[in-house]
Amino acid sequence: xxxxxxxxxxxxxxxxxxxxxxxxxxxxxxxxxxxxxxxxxxxxxxxxxxxxxxxxxxxxxxxxxxxxxxxxxxxxxxxxxxxxxxxxxxxxxxxxxxxxxxxxxxxxxxxxxxxxxxxxxxxxxxxxxxxxxx
Amino acid sequence: xxxxxxxxxxxxxxxxxxxxxxxxxxxxxxxxxxxxxxxxxxxxxxxxxxxxxxxxxxxxxxxxxxxxxxxxxxxxxxxxxxxxxxxxxxxxxxxxxxxxxxxxxxxxxxxxxxxxxxxxxxxxxxxxxx
Numbered sequence: 001x002x003x004x005x006x007x008x009x010x011x012x013x014x015x016x017x018x019x020x021x022x023x024x025x026x027x028x029x030x031x032x033x034x035x036x037x038x039x040x041x042x043x044x045x046x047x048x049x050x051x052x053x054x055x056x057x058x059x060x061x062x063x064x065x066x067x068x069x070x071x072x073x074x075x076x077x078x079x080x081x082x083x084x085x086x087x088x089x090x091x092x093x094x095x096x097x098x099x100x101x102x103x104x105x106x107x108x109x110x111x112x113x114x115x116x117x118x119x120x121x122x123x124x125x126x127x128x129x130x131x132x133x134x
Numbered sequence: 135x136x137x138x139x140x141x142x143x144x145x146x147x148x149x150x151x152x153x154x155x156x157x158x159x160x161x162x163x164x165x166x167x168x169x170x171x172x173x174x175x176x177x178x179x180x181x182x183x184x185x186x187x188x189x190x191x192x193x194x195x196x197x198x199x200x201x202x203x204x205x206x207x208x209x210x211x212x213x214x215x216x217x218x219x220x221x222x223x224x225x226x227x228x229x230x231x232x233x234x235x236x237x238x239x240x241x242x243x244x245x246x247x248x249x250x251x252x253x254x255x256x257x258x259x260x261x262x263x264x
Binding site for chain 1: 154155156157158187188189190191192217218219220222223226227228229
């Protein structure tokens, strides 16, 4: 898999979540995603961006257009230097929230993506990566 | 401060969400709507989301909160015009929007509100002309 283009956005305020959604939509449209696929990846990005802001204190979002020999896709990497997640399995469970959300963010983003990876170290931060193929 | 306009139409309040709302704007709308329901003694709230290209769990929760608060204030809420791609995504996300009445478009939403609000009254025939 090769990365053909890459772009990075800072996420510090709730207004930035809107900018992330718009940037993701633009990339998805440019890649030729259908409307449903666009909506899924934009919605997943919104959930992860809000999580990162609320629980990780903000961070960066990397938007990558990736390619393998058969198809292209959009990979989004959310990285924060927040407190980290002690129990990832619990955090992925629907309905579990340590804050005021609905507890759908991580699990929902996973369901809306083709590939999902999460790495978190308590005291260091969290990195969530999702990929949606065209 | 940026606000989403709320229109009054007889006993109903109408909101058309046309911008990609940031979280604070969504919360402001929630506050504005509840105070307008009380101020105008509104019996129904119609929220048109036909131009919304995305509803995430935050906006979904906000719509549910509005419906719940409105119910406590004796008003019905109908959410209209959800795009099919948004509906598909919401279900996959895990948000079933239970407790929220929906209609396909503004016209059908208005009809549903009239039935819900006026249908329970004896003077239902004197319904509002729109």
